[in-house]
Amino acid sequence: MRVSVRISVVLWAIALVTCLGYVVARLLVFKQIFFDHAGIAITQPEVAAAHNGTHDPRPQLIPKIIHQVFHNWHDPGNDTLPSDWEKVRQTCVVANPGWEYKLWTETTSRDFIETEYPWFLRTYDAYRYPVQRVDAVRYFLLLFYGGIYLDLDNGCKADLTPLLYYPMWITDPGRGALSNNILASRPNHPFWARLTHSLIPWSYNWFFPYVTVSYASGQWFETAIWEQYHSLLPPASENPDHEHRLYRLMMDDRPEADEWVYFTQERGGTWINWDNRMFLVIGDHLFMFLLVVFSALGMAGWGVTKGVRKYREGYARIKNLPDRYEI
Incomplete structure (x- = not known):
């Protein structure tokens, strides 16, 4: 005994x-x-100041493509954008004449994955929450085509050409995790290769919907892979090649932060679940938590x-x- x-x-x-x-x-x-996050932080005013109009001597690395994804969860098969999002979309079309614009629906997104990345289709179809497919497909689009990805609730205030002279950048809200609402890259950047191949081993279903979405395919996942990627890079002093340097475009919405030169933020919150508000409160009071x-x-x-x-x-x-x- x-x-x-x-x-x-x-x-x-x-x-x-x-x-x-x-x-x-x-x-x-x-x-x-x-x-604190790895990578090179750049503000939108700094990007504007670095651009020398049509005579910019730097090579353009990112193609002039704008990707957006619209999966109509409430009315499947209806690919007509809500009027407010269509109005926001038009701000980017008007500000960027001559650019290629791709609006990816639920059908075309799945067809793209099935055709170009069939090894991921089973995981793509099995995602518990529809927004996870929206998260995942944006990463594959940037890996395959390159360009700039924008959520449908983000509009354009100016021509986005000055943002094309960096090999790859994502947005940083200035507090908490990095964001995946606006992303940009040249095609076949190794960061997206590492991230897309990490989606399957990270595709756990947690009890909380917000954790599942954020940690399996969304912002937390993206940020974790971002830090992993940088941990594998040699020090900048040993690798002056800018091709693999990653940038964080600051998009802090607090009044004292740098001005947003290129983008706007409109109506969002389409994937809100019961636990979102709780985790937003935790994020605002992280030290106490x-x-x-x-x-x-x-x-x-x-x-x-x-x-x-x-x-x-x-x-x-x-x-x-x-x-x-x-x-």
């Missing part, structure tokens, strides 16, 4: 240590996702330690009792 109790305590201790180790590992990943988490872990550890100590004291008392009593 004593041996079985001792084994039980050891197993519980191993389970607790394993759980704590997993939680710490996840928190370290979240630290990479939510805090982490403090509560570590406090809870500390109390759990203290409780286990106290339980083990009581067990040892009780076991010592039992061990010192005589084997039998005289009557």
Whole structure:
């Protein structure tokens, strides 16, 4: 009996240590996702200042293609954009004459994956939430075609040509995870190759919809792969080749932040689930949330330690009792 109790305590201790180790590992990943990010930060005014009109001596690296994705979850088969999104789309068409514009529907998105990346089709079809297919297809479009991807709730304030002289950039809202609402790249950039091949091993279904979307295909996933990619690059001093340098275009919407020269933000929130608001509150109070988490872990550890100590004291008392009593 004593041996079985001792084994039980050891197993519980191993389970607790394993759980704590997993939680710490996840928190370290979240630290990479939510805090300072690798890559070269550039503001939109800096991009505008660096561009010298039609005489810019730099090579244009990104093709003049604008990708947008519209999957009508509420009325499948109806590919007509809502009037407000059509109005926003027109701001980009007017500001960028002569560019190729591609609007990807649910049908054309799946056909593209099936034709060009059939190895991913099973995962694509199996995604639990429709927005995950919208997330995934944008990455493959940039890998295959290159160009600029915009969510349908993002409009254009100016000609996007000055943004084409960088090999690859994504948007950084200035706090929390990086964003995947506006992305740009030359075709076949190695970052997108690494990211698209990471989609399958990351395609877990978590309890919370927001975590599943963000961590399996969305912003958290993109940010984690971004940090992984940079960890594999040699230091900039050893690799002056700009072809593999990644840029973060700052799109902080706080009043004190740099001006948005090229883009606007309109109506969004089409994939809101029941837990979105909770995680947005956590993001706004991340330090307090982490403090509560570590406090809870500390109390759990203290409780286990106290339980083990009581067990040892009780076991010592039992061990010192005589084997039998005289009557």
